[in-house]
Amino acid sequence: MIIIQGGQPLSGSVRAAGAKNAALPAIFASLLTPEPVELVNVPCLRDVETAVELVRALGKEVVWEEGRLLIREPGPLSPRAPEELVRRMRASFLVLGPLLARLGQAQVPLPGGCAIGTRPVDLHLKGLSALGAELEVQEGWVYARAPKLQGRTVYLDYPSVGATEQLLLAGALAAGETAILNPAREPEVVDLSRLLSALGARVRWADDRVVVQGAGALSGARHAIIPDRIEAGTFLLAGAITKGKVRVEGIIPEHLAALLVKLEEAGVEVSCGEDWVSVVMGRDPQGVGVETRPYPGFPTDLQPPMVSFLSLADGESLVTESVFEDRFGHVGELLRMGASIRRQGASLLIRGVEGLTGTRTAASDIRAGAALVLAGLAARGTTEVEGTDHIYRGYEGLVAKLRRLRAQIWEEKGNTCP
Template identity: 45%
Template sequence: MEQAMWVRGGTPLSGELRVYPAKNSALKLMAASLLTADPVTLLEVPRLRDVDVMLELLSHLGTRYAWEGRTLHLHTPEITNTVAPYELVNKMRASFNLLGALVARAGEGTVPLPGGCAFGPRPVDQHLKALRALGAEVSEDSGYFTARRGRPLSGRVVFDMPTLGGTEQALLATALGGEATLILTAQEPEIEDLCYFLNAMGADIRGVGSSILQVKGAPRLGGVTYRVIPDRIEAATFLLAAAATRGSITLTDVEPLHLDALLDKLAQAGHRIEVGPDWIRLEATPDPKPFNIEAREYPGFVTDMQPLAVGYLAAAQGNALVSDRIYPDRFTNVPELLRMGADLTLKDRVLSVNGKKLHGATVKATDIRAGGGLVIAALAAEGESRIEGMQYLERGYEQLPERLRSLGAHVGLVTEEPVLAVAAD
């Protein structure tokens, strides 16, 4: 049975909402748990499909796990399998980082080319460049990549550009007994979180938060209890939804510093923004100004927020231009927004947005953040929308309908039996 979400738009979101921990960080910390034979406890882990997929993968490799509410206990006394199965890796790009953890702990690992959301080429060349620069022997056979080492991985890696996955791969590969200097690293909060997690396990990583990381791995990493950082992309989704519906929202358990680029744009639009140590309050203006976006590496306006912002801008007023330096073709939500009456023109990888009042329609999410953008647009539109492709939204947003309802939104889920074709006599 397939699920869809219906949204009756036009109601301003209002109220207070706690931001859940970051899926994108939790997944990398789960992968890092392979580096120790001791138990690892992660506090407040989001209960999402991607987390379930990663748990299946870790179980296949030798991890035992148990849930205690939203606390996740992980224990990998030994690596029992060094080959990650395609049917699981194909569901989620973050699983490719298991390669670095496997080669560090077991001396070798094999992981197929990853899957996940499809919105343009997402190569793994920087992952492989890093592993080879650190001394690993990397080979490829029919889409499966195998990395082996004869000694702890050490060396100097100069990335061609800031790369989130490549930086994480290098950190996981060297934290256990290795030593490395990583140049032009990604600076995302999830990278910082992984560094602090590995340091808590016994590694010595310096330069955290900068573009140069010095890694001195420990010969043995220990267990740790650790709390995952708040989800900045989830926070952005609710902020933009409140702004699009001309509402008022207070987010708690959030890190405002992780959202500087977005908060600046929202303030530029005329929305009133207040921040505290772990909270953000937005009071929307009834007459927002448009803003242009060039999505880029953090701390700039990040690519994962770009489809969310497009959903907001499509329902706002005035003209805006949107481009994406990271994934130039990341505009999969454009055809769906057109169904809602959006005035969008895509030319030479630049999206021109003429914001206007949207109407409800049946649309389909094709990846997590494109789906988030459709939800934002539907909440602001007149009439009722139906958003299909809930399997994508459920990868990135926990209890989304319930949490939107807590803010006054009229939303719900509908489940339908798939239509089967009947052959004629």
């Protein structure tokens, strides 16, 4: 449980951790090669722990210390992914492409993770099938075979991050070129393509596609994970919602462009440097319209904390969720804190209120948890947030970093990493 005594403007600076959504596919990319892979700027998160457990279970040896992973392969890999680990985290499904490309077969259960709509994996399977994989789905498992994947042109009906990453991973060892049309262009996907290029696959981006030239075998590499734009955005919103002054360092400001535009529209004073962004908020924010979109649009992972921020804005705000069909697990809890929010299909109509009141709340997923923490920071009285295991899946040292910003916040049990 996280306990917050609200009403304190935040001030100070924090440094962003490495991006969870870049670290996870990078860890799974190590399955493509028998050579050592070293990853640095790796965040200390429950989901990273799960990814490390998974590649260990498949046959890798992993040394993890102080934000650095060294992944080696002491013996043969297993083509069968443990059900308990894959069902714990949706990103675990990304082992399918590397195992299939490397071993010619894979058995992977359908994934788990946050309860955010249905989030199907049909685009993953359709793409792998186009590369020549024979696939069967039986009793919650995917059974895949392919003596040698063949590069093809694959069109994605939607620019899915997971499907783009799956096909990049598989294409790295496929024969010939794999062209992915309408790919996701999130910074984390581009970061994966940089790692694959370092391993020996040639990846190039064009206006409407990304093309990977498969290699017969891949080498080892050292790769630095990019900063976490979602964590950075969450801290900027924390500064804004508490009418404080917060600077987030060690980031890539252009990755936050959509959020920064909306913060300025709401009346937040935003300043940027080469690797930092600061916000200053001395008055009530103004209501704005927000619609989540694939990158470079407004990120769906920042929709829940943005809703908390806009619940205290003057006037009305309309927030539309266009990426996931049911990402509103935070709304009921915000209503209990005094927010005025009405759902209209895929949109939320938010009428700003003068203040929120602390109460006991429960996080339903990673970003809903962040939204409740932000609401608690701005609320009158004490807020308790249960379900913090969700939060520790996606935020490294959240409570410690907020305390550094002078928040009155405590946790009953934190996250520990090797």
